[in-house]
Amino acid sequence: MECVFGLVGNGFSILVADTSAVHSILVHKSNEDKIMVLDSHKLIAASGESGDRVQFTEFIQKNVSLYQFRNGIPLTTAAAANFTRGELATALRKSPYMVNILMAGFDKETGPSLYYLDYIATLHKVDKAAFGYGSYFALSMMDRHFRSGMSVEEAIDLVDKCIIEIRSRLVVAPQNFVIKIVDKDGAREHAWRETVKETTAPPSA
Amino acid sequence: MARYDRAITVFSPDGHLFQVEYALEAVRKGNAAVGVRGTDTIVLGVEKKSTAKLQDSRSVRKIVNLDNHIALACAGLKADARVLINKARIECQSHRLTVEDPVTVEYITRYIAGLQQKYTQSGGVRPFGLSTLIVGFDPYTGVPSLYQTDPSGTFSAWKANATGRNSNSMREFLEKNYKETSGRETLKLTIRALLEVVESGGKNIEVAVMTKEHGLRQLEEAEIDAIVAEIEEEKVAAEAAKKGPSKET
Numbered sequence: 001m002e003c004v005f006g007l008v009g010n011g012f013s014i015l016v017a018d019t020s021a022v023h024s025i026l027v028h029k030s031n032e033d034k035i036m037v038l039d040s041h042k043l044i045a046a047s048g049e050s051g052d053r054v055q056f057t058e059f060i061q062k063n064v065s066l067y068q069f070r071n072g073i074p075l076t077t078a079a080a081a082n083f084t085r086g087e088l089a090t091a092l093r094k095s096p097y098m099v100n101i102l103m104a105g106f107d108k109e110t111g112p113s114l115y116y117l118d119y120i121a122t123l124h125k126v127d128k129a130a131f132g133y134g135s136y137f138a139l140s141m142m143d144r145h146f147r148s149g150m151s152v153e154e155a156i157d158l159v160d161k162c163i164i165e166i167r168s169r170l171v172v173a174p175q176n177f178v179i180k181i182v183d184k185d186g187a188r189e190h191a192w193r194e195t196v197k198e199t200t201a202p203p204s205a
Numbered sequence: 206m207a208r209y210d211r212a213i214t215v216f217s218p219d220g221h222l223f224q225v226e227y228a229l230e231a232v233r234k235g236n237a238a239v240g241v242r243g244t245d246t247i248v249l250g251v252e253k254k255s256t257a258k259l260q261d262s263r264s265v266r267k268i269v270n271l272d273n274h275i276a277l278a279c280a281g282l283k284a285d286a287r288v289l290i291n292k293a294r295i296e297c298q299s300h301r302l303t304v305e306d307p308v309t310v311e312y313i314t315r316y317i318a319g320l321q322q323k324y325t326q327s328g329g330v331r332p333f334g335l336s337t338l339i340v341g342f343d344p345y346t347g348v349p350s351l352y353q354t355d356p357s358g359t360f361s362a363w364k365a366n367a368t369g370r371n372s373n374s375m376r377e378f379l380e381k382n383y384k385e386t387s388g389r390e391t392l393k394l395t396i397r398a399l400l401e402v403v404e405s406g407g408k409n410i411e412v413a414v415m416t417k418e419h420g421l422r423q424l425e426e427a428e429i430d431a432i433v434a435e436i437e438e439e440k441v442a443a444e445a446a447k448k449g450p451s452k453e454t
Contacts (some may be wrong), residue, residue: 062298069270069294 001172002047003134004034005089005162006102007128007142009155011114013104014190015045016159018134018174028173031198035180036178039064039074041106043180043187044084047131048099048119056097060084077105081115089121096120100131106182130162134174137165144151152181156191163193209260214328224332225325228281232368233332235280236267239367239375239398241383242351243391247340249278250399250412252370268413268423272297274341274405275313276413276421280369281335281356291334293317310341314352314360322358332356336368342417349417365394371402396432 006015016110021032035045036057044060046053063083075083081103091097098175101117116122116129128146130138141162150158159179167173175196180189217223237252251267268278271293279286296316300308308316317337324332336355342348353368356359365383369377375398386394392414403409412424 058302062302065301066298069272069297070291072266146272 001133001170001174002034003130003132003138003166003170003174003177004045004047004100004102005130005135005138005142006045006104006128007146007150007155007158008104008112008114010147010149010151011106011112012152012155012157012181013043013106013114014179014181015043015102015104015160016163016179017045017047018132019176019178019192021050026164030175030196033178035178037059037180037187038059038080038103038105039068040186041074041182042077042080043104043182045102045104045180046099049097052097052099056087056099057101060087068083076107076110077103077113077115078107078110078125081117081125083137085117085121085123089115092121102129102131104182104187106184108184111189112183133170134162134166137169138162141165160193167195180193207359213330214326222325222357223396225357226305228332228334229336232281232336232356232374233370234284235335235369237367237369237371237375237399237402238267238278238280238338239365239379239395240278240340240351240353240363241365241379241386241391242340242349242363244385244387245349245416246388246391247342247349247351247415248412249270249338249340249415250395251280252403253280253409253411255409266423267411270384270421271313272307272341273420274344274415274417275308275339276341276415277336277337277339278413279337280356280372282333283335285333285335286337289335289337291315292320302371307344309343310339310350310352311362312340314339314354314372318354318358318360320358321354321356325356325358335437338366338368340415342415347417349415365398367398374402375396377397393432393436396429397436400436401435412439 002018004017015035017034019032020030021028035043038061044057051080054088064075064080088097098119100119103115106112114126116124116126128142145158163177177193179191236254239250241248249268256262269290271277293313297308321333324330333356339352341350351363352360353363353366365379378398378401399410412429413421415421
């Protein structure tokens with residue numbers, strides 16, 4: 001039921017993920033942020049086993065930081081993606097990480113990029129990608145409407161189209177989505193698309 | 206005495222570990238390094254022995270980052286420094302991974318000192334031939350700290366300290382002239398201490414400033430030259446002031 005998708009635009013990359021943390025029929029929370037900021041100009045969105053998801057992405061994040069301290073310059077997005085794929089591949093024949101990953105980044109020399117990594121250590125550099133049941137709808141919408149070099153407004157418009165499809169056609173659709181963007185100014189949260197707000201206050205009598 | 210200095214694990218009859226003391230000698234021969242703690246700034250300064258003409262001086266960085274909020278300068282065997290710094294950087298990230306918290310300055314100092322001590326109590330190895338000056342801000346309280354470790358594995362916190370060549374002269378200077386400073390004053394105090402033992406000029410010293418907001422910032426040669434010029438002027442003015450009144454009377 002987890003949906004993660006992303007696309008590359010004109011000088012930026014966008015990642016969208018649902019924010020539900022589910023255990024069988026129970027929704028633990030509906031504001032779980034599954035898109036981690038890997039470093040100043042990289043985002044990593046992961047879906048899959050919740051334990052593996054957090055452990056693996058944090059492990060990758062700390063190793064990316066270590067590289068930066070050791071060498072004085074940050075890893076490129078391609079290098080980070082290949083490193084991540086290497087870790088997935090090494091663990092695959094012992095005790096695999098059950099996580100699917102989309103990595104988006106912006107490099108000064110090569111611009112924005114998006115990488116697709118699945119749990120059996122596949123690595124592809126792509127313009128648009130999606131994971132989960134929502135991928136059936138998101139990919140179809142992106143195949144129809146995606147153009148290379150879209151502006152932020154056009155890309156967000158396409159993202160909203162995908163979210164509408166997922167919400168209306170998926171039987172157990174996630175309630176909320178988070179949208180994060182990475183461009184020359186860095187990686188940051190862009191917006192949320194919520195249908196249900198997590199509140200701590202009890203309903204008024 | 207010669208019989209008790211071969212192996213590190215052998216005490217001499219009068220209670221010395223000679224290998225550790227010889228390691229301290231190696232430190233005393235290393236380049237001068239000084240650190241000063243201010244209220245909101247910590248400054249590290251290191252003597253740069255004249256770089257060869259054909260050498261790219263940018264590849265010889267003596268003040269390094271261990272994490273966003275921790276920096277280290279050292280005196281002694283630089284190759285040993287690389288090993289310690291690498292292990293410390295890994296520990297900084299490992300700490301963040303396991304407890305989701307950045308290290309405190311004391312924690313990473315204790316870790317580095319612990320490593321140095323381990324090598325004074327193992328067979329077949331020699332101690333690390335360097336003393337380190339570790340500076341940083343506590344990630345939550347923002348309190349600045351300066352620590353020093355040495356080859357024996359001892360560590361302690363300081364308001365200002367020096368190590369390496371002529372460290373005694375620098376420490377004497379600091380003891381005489383230390384007061385609570387902040388910002389540019391801390392920077393000037395550090396450079397003045399270094400200038401006691403180093404030929405003046407931006408070419409011969411490497412200085413880095415650490416603040417809570419901006420982390421570690423290495424100063425450009427031009428900036429260092431400007432401050433050195435300021436210090437020289439102040440010295441001249443002080444000399445003139447001393448001589449001036451007596452001339453008038």
